[in-house]
Amino acid sequence: MSNPLKIIAVPMHPEGRKFVAAFTVGAVLFGWLWAPLFWIGAGLTVWCYYFFRDPVRSVPQLEGAVLSPADGVVSMITRMVPPDELALERKECVRVSIFMDVFNCHVNRMPIEGLITRVSYHHGKFLNASLDKASEHNERNALTIRSETGAEIGVVQIAGLVARRIVCFANEGDTLRGGDRFGLIRFGSRLDIYLPPGVSPQATLGQTTVAGETILANLRHPDVTWKERRV
Template sequence: MTIHKEGYTTIAISLLFIFVLNAIIDYRFADITWLRWLAYILSFALFITVLQFFRNPSRTFTSGNDLVICPADGKVVVIEETNENEYFKDKRLQVSIFMSPVNVHINRNPISGIVKFFKYHPGKYLAAWNPKSSTENERTTVVVAHENGTEVLFRQIAGALARRIVWYVKEGDQVEQAKEFGFIKFGSRVDIFLPVGTKINLELNQVVKGGITVLAELTKPA
């Protein structure tokens, strides 16, 4: 397991904060042993927590030209037909994966293909389970066209804790299934929109892993 590049700055700031805090406590409360040890323990816990936010575990990824792979770690919180009004402007099958603070926060391409559309939306930081978060929170929208013509839309959505979305793709890019397309710091949600009638291989509340769990099976457009 390694540490993701998005964590370098945050980890450095955390280390500086811990060093300064402990130096102050050691200087001001040198004679209060229990307080100093409490500070050491809490500092260690904080550092380990920050490290796990940015972990990048080694994985053997699933691949398949007709498969849609989960773009994120987390729990499936939505499987439903809904209107997608930004790009498709019609009814689609939506699958949403909630990323808690303890999940790996890397986002991966669910399919291979060409990026046909990308847009970043600044916005609010409503809780990720709020239905309005899909349209009102800070978010990105990516549409990738599969070689068979199917277009898949996936959306990074910030939440109450997640205050920075990072992306690595732009329109016209050729992307590869399971490769990184972005990162959401401290968790939140990823939505994916598929053609109605797509075979979904997940169930509500199922725990999934990005780049590994098969989300759906693609069919060639009629």
């Protein structure tokens, strides 16, 4: 039987500590003015804690698997030429978009094991992240990842209507494993994944994804057996 404490006491990412502290102080101060405000503040503090939750994930050890970099819902699957900021091959490829609402875990994870060859940050607007034009006009951070086989994937963190801060822990020249944490976005946003030309997605529109666990595509043979790694 699973331990209920593991469900309730989910680890929090260090990025959220200052926000939880601020919400806590606010709840106490407003509670002095009017007691019911304390309980409203307490509820918001709990929500803030869970927004920054960082649960352990079981990463599929399937060679060639492209993992979801975010928790959320597949909101768009479309064919297009990658944006210039990714410096990818100028050929039409599949873009998978994952929308995260304010209740999703917002820690982003690497879709494949590989070398980060490019990190490019662009200032922009804060349109609704579910809109297609958000990929072009919104504040965003783009990463290009090259696998050991030479295949390249683009991942773009996109700020949304509520999200006003993109955090990226990875730098150009870093080599990370699939499922490793590379960033997060505050508070509600979207991630776009650009697959290599000729690679078809296994994900479906409307599918719920789990960062570091859900397989979006396979760069090699799709029927290889897989194991799990907990990180």
